[in-house]
Amino acid sequence: MKRDDIALQPEAPAVGRPHPHESARAQVAGSAPYVDDLPEFKGTLYAAPILSPVAHGTLDGVDTGAALALPGVHGVVLAEDVPGLAVFPTAARDEAVFAHGTVQYVGQVIGLVLADSVMGARRAARAVQLSITPLPAILSVQDALAAQSWVLPPVHVRRGDAAGALATAPHRLQGRFEVGGQEHFYLEGQIAYALPLEQGQWWIHSSTQHPGEVQHWVAHALGVDSHAVRIECRRMGGGFGGKETQAGHLAVWAAVAAHKFGRPVKLRLDRDDDFVVTGKRHPFAYEYDVGFDASGRIAGLKLMMAANCGHSADLSGAVADRAVFHCDNAYFLEHVEIASYRCKTNLQSHTAFRGFGGPQGVIAIEAILGDIARHLGLDALDVRMRNLYGLGERDVTHYQMRVEDNILHELLPQLERQAHYRQRQAAIAQWNATSPVLKRGLAVTPVKFGISFTATLFNQAGALVNVFTDGSVQVNHGGTEMGQGLHTKVAQIVADELGVPLARVLVTASDTSKVPNASATAASSGTDLNGRAAQYAARTIRDNLAAFVAGLDGCGAGAVQFEGGLVTSPKVVRRWEEVVVAAYANRIQLWSDGFYRTPKIHYDKTTLTGRPFFYFAYGAACTEVAIDTTTGESRVLAIDILHDVGRSINPAIDIGQIEGGFVQGMGWLTTEELVWDERGRLATHAPSTYKIPATGDVPEHFQVRLWHEANREDNVGGSKAVGEPPFMLAVSVYEALRNAIAAARDGASGGRFAPGERIELRAPATAENVLRALGRLED
Structure with a gap:
């Protein structure tokens, strides 16, 4: 025409x-359809895991007689049934496909039982009798540090003269605190369906974030070439990092069982077993020594970060590295020493989780700046603004990457105005002066998050x-x-x-x-x-x-x-x-x-220096909270967010990711508490005992605005990544809670803190931990 x-x-x-x-x-x-909804092939068997009840011990024997006697049971799969590599082909090669010789944590998979039905397999797995001689177990970061128990060697990063800067600083604070782990709580649990095909080929349906790695792992376990293994994933019902490596375990277990019996095998963990078997977000412990001037600007910092990695390395090295990369968050640290310890404990092997170590790094510096502000009696936002990356000599990170796209000097004041921060601070001060039981707190925290895999080859x-x-x-x-x-x-x-x-x-x-x-x-x-x-x-x-x-x-x-x-x-x-x-x-x-x-990226993984990130994503959140000083209960009252997604490809999806990431981060820091007992058993292994945020925890005022500027780097559509950065905006909840606790303690003492006094709030800030921070509950 x-x-x-x-x-x-x-x-x-x-x-x-x-x-x-x-x-x-x-x-x-x-x-x-998800994996468990797919039509099943004729002859499909169902697998259930045999789990270790002991945190650390010698595996002396496995008695399967009672299990095999149950109706519908076809057999078991143990370590000797793996036809290929008997350890998962991770970089560290430190995790067995099935436990043999020793067990390393409560919930370690020793083998599988195969049956005609899901429930039949699970009943039979519980009937297996294990003979295990207990060995001493390391169950905490503190015990691991004392024993120098590592999954990987410690890492140290230094710039300038931290000791000299601390010695000459007008003010100085020391402190220690802890943040807990976090269960992924994906709606669709871990699952794999392994189908033997003709001529030694395999088709695996896996709920995985990394089909290529699952292919690699299955091929190694079966002793076949990668081209013989096809991995397919149409969708997952959530992942959050929990299905980056650990989905591969289920695929391997199902494939080994299918190889032994020559029939399709489906393995789906129930929620309790999923909690017990799989790793979480890494819990961290911190110690710091910081020097600063009367305006709150940091002169020198020594920071120790110890990650509880569990019994094997998994992705702990990269997670701990990213915590090192992000322990500056948005702030210039001229003289700094960072020690990063990757602790081996007899727990689940902790793994990737949204933010991948970034949240554990960001919260460290934000807590330090909050302590500095309270020590000096200054507004914390002003202290944060004084420490932001600037131009010239103040725009290079401690890992030697130049911060070329910093928009926080414009973004933070804009959020301050939009959220009416100064007016609300004054109103909250008046409230707290007249309210003896309910105390309120307000905080603004920014985020600067590097975008790219820190392992350059994955980009x-x-x-x-x-x-x-x-x-x-x-x-x-x-x-x-x-x-x-x-x-x-x-x-x-x-x-x-x-x-x-x-x-x-x-x-x-x-x-x-x-x-x-x-x-x-x-x-x-x-x-x-x-x-x-x-x-x-x-x-x-x-x-x-x-x-x-x-x-x-x-x-x-x-x-x-x-x-x-x-x-x-x-x-x-x-x-x-x-x-x-x-x-x-x-x-x-x-x-x-x-x-x-991805262009421009490079870094030396031995020294953790270079340009590991293509660009940074920025944002800030202003959060208001209230605490009940008699019960320790808390509530988030209002959230204002201004976040940088560049030129949005899909604003609806981006805003949804910002909202969801913030709420998930809020859960990490308030309600989602993981508790292991003295025998290494996870006590919080079901929705009845592990509490993620619900709709009632989200305040009516939840305002999300998008920054107007396109990505300054040549990224697709001028956009920026949005999946992980908003998670760290929830650190504002933690800092607002500490401000509310400070108000309560100010009122109790009749004045400001004594010099050097800190608000020691263990995260997550459960009611018990808030009461401890208030000095009303002993450990």
């Missing part, structure tokens, strides 16, 4: 609009885009969908690159047979990596079509435009579908792969 013969209006671009999540309707309707991605002759588009990429909207954003990016309506683009299940060697969907980099790779694949197809149309119309390829389902040259406007059909008839390639590697 000629330009004058067509009156069609192109649809608006997809990127930048709040499109619904690609499977939201199906999920609400119950028609979006790469691939994608495959297919255009069919009816004009529909299919995308496959290396990322996984766990509810965060990755597939939706990738579809938006591809739709705009090809100039087609979003409804014409379908993203299919993550599959190692389509995109190999994919990195985990983690480090907040899912859209950055996979979105760019898919964009490049779509761009190649678009360029092929542009060259074809240019040949038809006698113009340059650059003059051909793709928008809203129309392909426009200087001479003719055609429908997208018309161009695709004509291109196919002329043997033009209508599919392409795409590959992306």
Whole structure:
């Protein structure tokens, strides 16, 4: 058709609009299948784990007689049944597929029982008799530090002369505190379904954030090449890091069982076993010595961070490294010494969790600045502003990366105005002066979070885009969908690159047979990596079509435009579908792969120096809380957030991620308490004893605004990562609680603290821990 013969209006671009999540309707309707919903193949067996009841001991024997005598039981799988590598192929090679010789924690998997039904397998697993001779167990960070028990060697990072700066500082504080771990509490528990195929091939359905690693692990355990193992994951019911490595355990266990019995095997942990078997967010212990001037500006800092890693390394090295990278948060530390200890204990092997060590680093410096402000009697926001990264010599981190994109000098004052921080501080002071029981607190804390995998090799991605002759588009990429909207954003990016309506683009299940060697969907980099790779694949197809149309119309390829389902040259406007059909008839390639590697990044992992991050994401939160000084109960009253997502690809999804990340961080710091007893048994292993935030914990005033500026680096669509950074905004809840406690203690003493007195609030700030901080409950 000629330009004058067509009156069609192109649809608006997809990127930048709040499109619904690609499977939201199906999920609400119950028609979006997860692994446990898939049709089962004939002959499927069900597995249940045999768990160690002892934290540390010698495994002397496994008596399976009573289990095998139960109806419907087909057999057991133990360490000797692993045909290939008997340890998981992690870098440390320090975790057995099935325990043998010794057990390392309560809940370690010793083997599996296979039966015709799920409940039959679980009953039989409980009937297995274990003979274990107990050995001394290390169950706390303090015991591990005393015993110098490490999963990996300690790491030390230094800049300047911390000791000299401390010695000459006008003011000085020392302190110690702890933050607890956190259960991932994904709605869909850990699960794998292993299917033996022809000629030694395997098809594994896994609820995993890292299909490529699951493929690698299963191939090693079975003693086969990776090309014989296909891993597929359409979606997860949540992951939060808990399915980055530890989903691989279930896939390996199910595959080994399927290998032994020659039948499909499904393994799904129930909620209690999931709690007991799998690792959590790393609990941390801190000690610090800080020197500062009368304005609160830090002169020198010595900081010790000890991570409770559990019985094996897992991802603890990278988690602890990121805590080191983020213990500055938004602040310039000129003279600093950081000691990072990676402690081995006889507990679950702690693993990735949203923020990946960043929250444990951020809370350290924020707690220190809060202590400084209270010590000096200054407003904490003013102290934070004085310590922000600046220009010139004050814009280089302790790991030697220059902070080139800092927007906090503008963002924080804007949030201060929008949240009416100064007026509310005055009102809260008046409230606290007249309220003897209920005390309120207010705090603003920022976040500066580095975006990229700290392991440089993972900063790469691939994608495959297919255009069919009816004009529909299919995308496959290396990322996984766990509810965060990755597939939706990738579809938006591809739709705009090809100039087609979003409804014409379908993203299919993550599959190692389509995109190999994919990195985990983690480090907040899912859209950055996979979105760019898919964009490049779509761009190649678009360029092929542009060259074809240019040949038809006698113009340059650059003059051909793709928008809203129309392909426009200087001479003719055609429908997208018309161009695709004509291109196919002329043997033009209508599919392409795409590959992306993050630019600019490099660092020396032995010294932890360099540029580990492509850019930083920024934000700040203002949170108001109240505490009941008689019961220790607390409530979040109001939340105001201003967060930097660059140029948003999908504002609805981004705001949802900000809200969800903040609430999850709030849970980490207030209600989600993990308790192990003196025998290493996890006492909080079910929703009845482990409390995540509920709808009633979210205040009516929950205001989220997006920063207006695009990413200054050349990232896809001008966007910034959003998955993890908002989690750390919840540190404002912790600091607001400490301010409320300080108000209560001020009132009790009739004046300000004695010099050097600190608010020692153990996180999570449960009612008991608030009472301890108030001095009304002993340990």
